[in-house]
Amino acid sequence: MNAKPNVISIAAVSGGGKTTITNQLLGKLNNSKALYFDEYDFKDCPDDICDWVSRGADYNEWNLAPLIKDIQVHLNNKSLKYILLDYPFAYLNNAISGYIDLTVFIDTPLDIAMARRILRDYSENSMNDVKSDLNNYLFRGRDAYLEMQRNVKPNSDFVIEGLLPVPLIVDHFLKELSHRSL
Template identity: 55%
Template sequence: MRNKMPKIIAIAAVLGGGKTTITSCLTQVLNNAKTLYFDEYDLEGPDDVVNWVERGADCNEWNLEPLISDLRNLISSEDTEFILLDYPFARLHDKLKNIDLTIFIDTPLDIAMARRILRDYSNKNAEAILDDLSLYLPGGRSGYESMLKTIKPNSDLIIDGLLPTEEIVNIICDRIKS
């Protein structure tokens, strides 16, 4: 019989903020860690994300049942000590309040945008980059700013996203141990 429940750790950041990199590194460092990535799910959410942000970005408008189902399965798994969630909402979704530690990687928006362009457009032409930027300026940026106003202040640990990956991972590991 299992002695204790796994610790659930959620890592958030704006797009390009480093959450997937940090989550992947933590999976390698922590013993018996399993990971769920929000972006790997085809979740039902608002059709118009810009409008959703303008209306207050209520996280409960997202149907997280597939993610929650996988989370329940991991919680009941005998060999899991940590469950890492690459997940944007901290504890703001009513069905995911049982997170033990929420982390926000605070990456400047210009750095996050540069990372996104390098990551997502390395094999595309300049027109694709310009199309993305033309969407970012009138509406997409407000989504980034919304995270800074809602997710960041509702996180247990805020880490400077300009720190080297190894240092960020060490800070998180130190917090987990304390």
């Protein structure tokens, strides 16, 4: 292999399936590496997502230097064909957009995404923790989910229906990848 790896961004709302689909694609795409947004500790970034959205959701407020550094390192790895980014912003952050070759948005209905997130994040917590999170969603957090649908979804190269079973989402993704000759 002599070409640089293709960088593919996989976006969705929280609970929308980014990590699940990224992990499944890792198993299907030979010579691929995944980078997960949630594994980074970004400095000089918004502390409160809801406040960030209410101030206009400037995606360039996010200093993504650690993620960009890792992308740069992996771009020099000629044995890789794909770098998969479990990353929520598609092309909207100017510092990272130039590295991305393709973006996909997994369009999962908000009620399904919320249910998945509650099951994932609160399986060991009290009902009061769940109630608190749901109240936060209703009064503040829903705007952050809607922000993704308003701006990230239309800034993605293609959209996959998030209600499809995971194997069908992966198959759809692989067909699109083949169609685009990446």
